[in-house]
Amino acid sequence: MSRCHTAPAATSAPNPGTAVAPPEREELVVLVGNPNVGKSAIFSALSGRYAEISNFPGTTVEALTGQWNGRPLIDAPGTYGLGDHNEEERITSNLIGRSSVIINVVDAAHLDRDLFLTTQLAESRVPMVVALNLMDEARESGSAPDAEALERALGVPVVPTVAVTGEGVPELAAAVQEARPGTFSLNGADDLARRRAADELYARAVPQEGKRRRIAEWLGRASVTLHWGIPMIVLALTGVYYLVGVAVAQHLVDFTETRLGQEMWEPFARSVIDGIGIGGPIREILVGEFGLFTMTVTYVVFLLAPLVAAFYFALALLEDSGFLPRIATLVDRLLGAIGLNGRAVIPIILGFGCVTMGTITTRLLSTRREKTIATALLNFAIPCSAQLAVIAALLAGFGGGWVFAYAAIILAMLVMVGTVLDRMIPGVSTPLLIELPPLRWPRPRAVLKKTFTKGYWFMREATPWFAAGALIVSGLQVTGGLDLWQRAIRPVMVSWLHLPAESARAIIMGLVRRDYGAAGLYDMGLSAPQALVALIVITLFVPCVASIMVMAKEHGARTAVRIWIGTWIVAFAVGGVLAQILHLVGAV
Amino acid sequence: MGIDSVPVGTITRIEAIEDASARRELTRLGFEEGADVEVVSRIPFGPIVLQRRHRQVAIGRELARRVRVAMQ
Numbered sequence: 001m002s003r004c005h006t007a008p009a010a011t012s013a014p015n016p017g018t019a020v021a022p023p024e025r026e027e028l029v030v031l032v033g034n035p036n037v038g039k040s041a042i043f044s045a046l047s048g049r050y051a052e053i054s055n056f057p058g059t060t061v062e063a064l065t066g067q068w069n070g071r072p073l074i075d076a077p078g079t080y081g082l083g084d085h086n087e088e089e090r091i092t093s094n095l096i097g098r099s100s101v102i103i104n105v106v107d108a109a110h111l112d113r114d115l116f117l118t119t120q121l122a123e124s125r126v127p128m129v130v131a132l133n134l135m136d137e138a139r140e141s142g143s144a145p146d147a148e149a150l151e152r153a154l155g156v157p158v159v160p161t162v163a164v165t166g167e168g169v170p171e172l173a174a175a176v177q178e179a180r181p182g183t184f185s186l187n188g189a190d191d192l193a194r195r196r197a198a199d200e201l202y203a204r205a206v207p208q209e210g211k212r213r214r215i216a217e218w219l220g221r222a223s224v225t226l227h228w229g230i231p232m233i234v235l236a237l238t239g240v241y242y243l244v245g246v247a248v249a250q251h252l253v254d255f256t257e258t259r260l261g262q263e264m265w266e267p268f269a270r271s272v273i274d275g276i277g278i279g280g281p282i283r284e285i286l287v288g289e290f291g292l293f294t295m296t297v298t299y300v301v302f303l304l305a306p307l308v309a310a311f312y313f314a315l316a317l318l319e320d321s322g323f324l325p326r327i328a329t330l331v332d333r334l335l336g337a338i339g340l341n342g343r344a345v346i347p348i349i350l351g352f353g354c355v356t357m358g359t360i361t362t363r364l365l366s367t368r369r370e371k372t373i374a375t376a377l378l379n380f381a382i383p384c385s386a387q388l389a390v391i392a393a394l395l396a397g398f399g400g401g402w403v404f405a406y407a408a409i410i411l412a413m414l415v416m417v418g419t420v421l422d423r424m425i426p427g428v429s430t431p432l433l434i435e436l437p438p439l440r441w442p443r444p445r446a447v448l449k450k451t452f453t454k455g456y457w458f459m460r461e462a463t464p465w466f467a468a469g470a471l472i473v474s475g476l477q478v479t480g481g482l483d484l485w486q487r488a489i490r491p492v493m494v495s496w497l498h499l500p501a502e503s504a505r506a507i508i509m510g511l512v513r514r515d516y517g518a519a520g521l522y523d524m525g526l527s528a529p530q531a532l533v534a535l536i537v538i539t540l541f542v543p544c545v546a547s548i549m550v551m552a553k554e555h556g557a558r559t560a561v562r563i564w565i566g567t568w569i570v571a572f573a574v575g576g577v578l579a580q581i582l583h584l585v586g587a588v
Numbered sequence: 589m590g591i592d593s594v595p596v597g598t599i600t601r602i603e604a605i606e607d608a609s610a611r612r613e614l615t616r617l618g619f620e621e622g623a624d625v626e627v628v629s630r631i632p633f634g635p636i637v638l639q640r641r642h643r644q645v646a647i648g649r650e651l652a653r654r655v656r657v658a659m660q
Binding site: 225226436 | 610618634644
């Protein structure tokens with residue numbers, strides 16, 4: 001584990017210092033295979049380091065690069081075939097044109113599917129080897145492919161591997177020296193002919209009398225029926241909620257953020273800056289309320305890092321068990337009503353943990369339209385776990401009725417925003433078409449490695465954005481802009497929302513992070529109806545700075561600005577209408 | 589008829605996939621025209637789950653209507 005990020009493995013890059021230069025054709029080794037066959041595991045086993053980017057199965061559209069024996073090694077996005085069907089296929093076809101050796105990673109336990117791509121690669125005239133990965137699983141099911149039969153049919157070396165344990169990896173590395181162009185040829189056959197040829201090859205290379213794995217098979221079938229699937233979902237999501245939402249977001253973060261961050265780190269940072277004798281606006285920017293060394297460090301290290309690690313852990317479990325696509329299947333119909341298909345449930349689930357994370361995950365949706373709708377839903381109406389904790393604490397004191405009212409209003413908003421966007425954005429929702437991987441126990445090592453690596457990369461990407469956001473806010477504070485702003489929206493707070501004037505401050509805080517805004521309402525002595533109004537406003541209010549930054553990065557600045565402005569309007573409109581109704585009935 | 593009206597537990601042969609993009613993808617996944625597949629689940633008003641050998645794929649109801657099978 002420790003070697004993951006420390007340093008690139010012993011390499012001799014052709015031109016040290018110009019690592020971004022496109023690799024020479026004679027050099028490049030490219031890993032090609034279907035999604036979820038262990039390509040990344042082979043990649044890290046060969047290059048000695050993990051991929052440079054978060055990699056949800058089937059969603060990577062950026063190729064990952066590393067070094068192996070002084071040669072550039074690229075992990076192509078997972079794809080089921082070559083051509084121009086989608087971006088993964090285009091990127092992979094392009095990479096193959098530039099490569100000197102293809103390592104085709106296939107899933108030995110699901111070879112029938114994988115051979116479609118393999119036969120295309122064997123016709124590419126580029127020297128290749130096949131890594132027959134997940135061999136342990138294939139042996140277990142009693143249908144291990146015959147590597148020699150495949151070798152004869154394809155004309156290229158075929159090496160059985162179990163990438164996660166390292167089995168077969170040295171043999172694979174040796175076989176790369178023997179790589180040769182495939183002798184397989186269909187002479188420009190169409191997809192259907194290729195499929196049939198692949199099936200024929202499969203029938204020759206794989207024994208057909210495999211053991212039946214009754215429990216796995218029953219689970220695989222039951223999990224996609226309503227009467228078994230729904231209880232399974234409830235159970236799994238409850239587990240995730242307790243791990244991420246309760247154990248980490250509330251208990252662990254309470255300790256790290258308050259104790260370690262605010263009570264130990266921040267006073268220390270201040271004393272250092274004061275000791276050096278820095279004062280005035282610069283002190284404010286460095287260690288003030290939104291300071292680079294105070295708020296930024298507390299958020300990034302003591303709040304975000306544990307949450308991120310927990311989300312990625314839960315995500316890795318759901319992902320590796322093969323459960324997420326099954327949830328997507330079960331809820332497909334519900335999401336169809338708001339212009340999405342079942343796939344969109346994945347970012348939405350993750351959004352309840354962290355909206356920023358959910359926004360990143362909208363990558364796995366296939367059209368721009370769906371990405372926009374899902375991103376908007378996440379940033380309008382999904383409260384993140386940190387915010388939920390504050391909301392629950394505030395409302396619980398007033399009784400279950402208020403909690404229910406809050407949940408009902410937010411759910412109604414979710415449906416409304418989705419329906420409006422579905423009507424507004426041209427186009428139709430794409431139908432669901434998703435492969436359901438077999439359910440299996442996640443491998444602890446793989447889960448931990450995934451958690452660690454993805455968490456690390458997320459933090460590395462998010463931290464500069466956080467610092468930039470803090471700089472902007474403290475800049476406003478130093479110049480008095482923050483104060484001005486606060487005074488300007490005061491009338492709206494009092495006569496429109498029927499809230500105390502000081503709650504304008506919570507709105508300002510909410511500009512940075514919604515959960516911060518919610519926390520600002522905490523000791524304001526609000527009545528139950530006031531608390532409901534204030535929490536509705538803060539929930540529907542602008543997403544946290546990190547979310548906006550991610551949105552701008554993933555979907556462009558225009559979408560981000562539109563959603564940001566839209567949340568202002570929706571939050572104050574809905575909160576205001578609610579306040580007026582409550583006022584009419586004499587509650588506020 | 590569409591595979592959406594095939595009862596659960598039935599093995600049926602896909603005759604035609606009347607959607608170019610879905611045809612390409614299903615062919616890659618091994619659920620091509622001419623394949624014998626089992627209908628594993630029909631979620632009420634929702635997707636149809638198909639199985640071939642040991643692999644499953646879920647397709648939305650609307651799309652399932654355009655996956656044509658022979659009359660039983």
